[in-house]
Amino acid sequence: MEKNYDIIIAGGGLSGLYAAVMLSQHFKVLIIDPDTYPRHKMCGEYLSLEIETLLKNIGIDLESLSSKKINNFQFTRNGDHTASTKLPLGGMGISRYTLDFELYKKVIKKATFLKERVTDVKYIKDTFQVAVGHSIYKAKQVMLATGKRSNLDKKLNRDFIKKKSPWLAVKMHYKYDMPNNKVELHAFKGGYAGLSQVENGIVNLCYLAHYESFKNYKEIDLFNKKVLSQNKALQEFFTTAIPQWEKPIAISQISFEQKDPVEGKLIMIGDTAGLIHPLCGNGMAMAIHSAHIACKHVNRFINQEVTRDQMLMNYAMEWKRTFSSRLRYGRWLQEILLREKYSNIAYWMIEKLPFLLPLIIKKTHGKIILP
Template sequence: MDSAGIYEVAVVGGGPAGSSAAFRLARQGFNVCLIEKKTFPRETLCGEFISREATEILNSLGLFKKFLMLHPNPIHSFSFILSDGRKLKTSLNFTGYGLKRGSLDNFLLKSAIKEGIDLLQPASAKEISQTSQGYALSVLTPKGTLKLLAKNVIAAYGRQSPLDRELKRDFTGIKTRLNGLKLHVPCQFAPNFPEDEIHIYVGKGIYCGVNRVDRQTLTVCFLEDRTDYEPPPRVRLKELISMNRSFKEIFSPDIFTILDSLPVYGTGNIYFGKRNCVENGIFMAGDAARVIAPLSGDGIAMALQSAELACEAVSQKLQNKLGEKDAENFYTHNYRKLFSPRLRTALLLQKTILKPDLSKPAYFAAKMFPGLLSYFINSTRGII
């Protein structure tokens, strides 16, 4: 912090958006404090697919070679499988990677620490209020509540946080029925899954992404549209395995004996609609800015890309090249320009595959026009 005890930037959240933002700004010479509520490494809900856009960002930060030292699992193709076993398969035309979020987030946070950030962890930002000098943050730590001052705040705390209500964000009262759940399945229970592919298996009101994240582990991550009459999430996953022949075939017969004992990482009531990119002058990044439908496999890339945009706005503001409102407008305009098309496409695809009466016609359309699947893959990552 400066001589007045004020940080130039406080970053709330140590995931890909928050840690990469802190890394960027510290490397530019700004004094940065990062606040993260969990002790790392920790797992969180995520499909754990790292796309080309994400690796390009890592490369631009000079981190890609070190990222490869984490031994992420290379992924080259994608398959979409209906409940009756019919399949569409295509090459990704790039190398993606599977890697546990616990490993990725820990790597990015350690990289930011090496750049000289101040880290509060475990610590939770409970309140953020505007002051004449910027922002006052009330931060709960194991030793008590800390008051912290910052000229700028980047909020990268994920898809849901008590801060959303504190900031009176307009989506907080919306109920969606959409719940996500992730499990790490030992590969010994999935001997028939190809290691260089990512699959999406579809059932009624549910879809499940599967890919390898290391030599020993398979990520199984699903989104469900839950009604009051639906069974618990683990039961729905078992039903999907039983009903989708192709899904069942990747597992060994004893898969059901371990599903109940595996740790789960989940989030309920996930909101995929519009959010403000800036709230009370606070720059939102990653899922805090907006959540993309997970079938796109672009959530981590969006986190890194939105952090880059937020850092550009904050940097320009701190260098007096942009005023406060101009910096906010710069970020909002560029965020929407970069992400709105892929967000719309991903949400449309998600609504389609969650409904059996729509997913089958969509399958036949993609079967009839082979380039359609590649088109949607590209359009959900901003390539088209």
Template sequence: MILRNEVSIIGGGLAGLTAAIDLLNRNYDVVVFEKNEYPKHKVCGEFISNEVLPYLKKIGLDVESLHPKNINKTQLSTHSGKIIKGKLPLGGFGISRYILDNYLYKKVLELGGKVVKDSVTSIDFLDDIFSISTQSNEIFQSKIVLGAFGKRSNLDIELNRKFIKQKSPWLGVKAHYSGNFPNDLVGLHNFEGGYCGVSKVENDVINICYLVQYESFKKYKNIVDFQENVIFKNKNLEEIFKESNLLFENPLTISQISFEDKPKIENHVLMIGDSAGLIHPLCGNGMAMAIHSAKIASELVDDFLQNKISRASMESNYISIWNKTFKKRLQFGKFLSKLLLNSYLSKITMNLLIAFPFLLPIIIKKTHGKPL
């Protein structure tokens, strides 16, 4: 039996669930495919810029009910531990993916959306209709498919995406901790081969998430050895880790994180969130970008389904708007990453910021957008 609906969203993470809620509010028949159960922890910085708050409220989401931490300050440190502090121009909030994704999932169900707990194995497009096959041999047909399957997926291989064929040097590690850390602060701390973000989420939990080049990590037997021999050389990080208690049985990891350019359309599938492109976590804006991309896609899908624009126009407009909105941020994020991972250049940069502190908010604005 073939099941039919108007919109299929492959991936029930932040971007996919947000797009589902937006389109359900517009009275479309939406199915979300997600192989994992809710709630679930993910490797993520868990900080969201306040730029997305107006949009979240518009689509009926009450983030405050989840008791996030309101964050308006930032702190940077180099390998040597030198610190610079500043204010976040727009501010943001700390919320775990465990809580947030589950909240969005329940909202999708509340609005009448369907969530299929299964893996998608193939997507075919013929005669202006998508056919989606799942691991349990079900077939769904849709007018629209949004790809929200994250940083890397088997579907990237199925769609023959170029970036998936290239090895990426990045490894992400994340865990929750108990301990003392300011509620209103997000810290970004450099160490040799990577950088680490620290901030509070709901329930006074500290989220510590770091990105490291695999070449640097593989020299050590395990995460504990790596942290003690590399991360703790930054005394700020050593103090945070040693004064905190791990709440997970083990830290979560994800390898092969790619920051290469990704096509925004693949076989007429509109890519949103990390499937469309990933900003370096040091910019602290990946979650906001995922939400914003869901908004852009939902508005264009609405125009298409109302026959206001053709499929070709929808696709070209999506690429154009996505690039206009995010391309410079991604480029600046890559530039910052290279700068901060070079010990000599990061030292010069930090000295410059200490001498001219007004530059820090300007740099932050380069990776963030205006309120939606």
């Protein structure tokens, strides 16, 4: 297999796959991921429409993949307190099984895909050396798109990985009757669960829970019964919903610590650069948008229009300008909604001043991005 590339991308989730499609139009690209596609992946699967035109530009038409256009949002606490609103921009219910696979099919037309895990990355004499076990691949630039948490974060000694995180997430597909244009967010003690339909009418349940809340139960079924079901909307869901998989997907140690979009000459995209709280429903769009921004800067560097340091500085600046305030609002929102004393006040305000909810949603989302 060829060992020298213009760009190597570690990680084939949304950000890595999108970057590989874009950059392989002009350059020699290697993308590395241990996954086999299609595959299910932890995610609420509500895709904000701000990146619809970016996907269209590379030949992916969301409307032909899913008819589940979502423009209504409902939030409940206990099932008694409900707030709902129209979504300012709206989104699409689409599974990662389908969306990532569409991108993967585009990738393998022009880039080289290696089904492996990157074990190390070194920058030596103006060249990157990417280790995959005992094999070394070389590139002018490397992009890390390895998601929320990866072996490489440890290897590169990144700051966020040194702190333990108390958050875990669970996802499962169900047969359940709910409107196809609505995304629901149901709060429970120590977390919240999202419900929405994906392309085939199946409902995705995906929740984030604090370990303090989970640790007394340790089993997902029991936790669903004892804790999630205290919210009446979730109780009704678990009574009638029919699971579509033998067991759910579950992950732990989900960190919302601040990260940097550039570290040691490496460009980070997607969750590798920063993870927004899932209740904002904007991580997928941000992953694709950050990859889009990074591709523009990498393009200029490989074409020798800017130096490496200029490219890294320009990307970091644009990333921060675009995403920092969204991440901050997401952090505040999560704090407010999960702390009972704050959430009581927040509820009271949302009930009395209903125009607040769309304003809050706008703060954690961007506008439609043009290619």
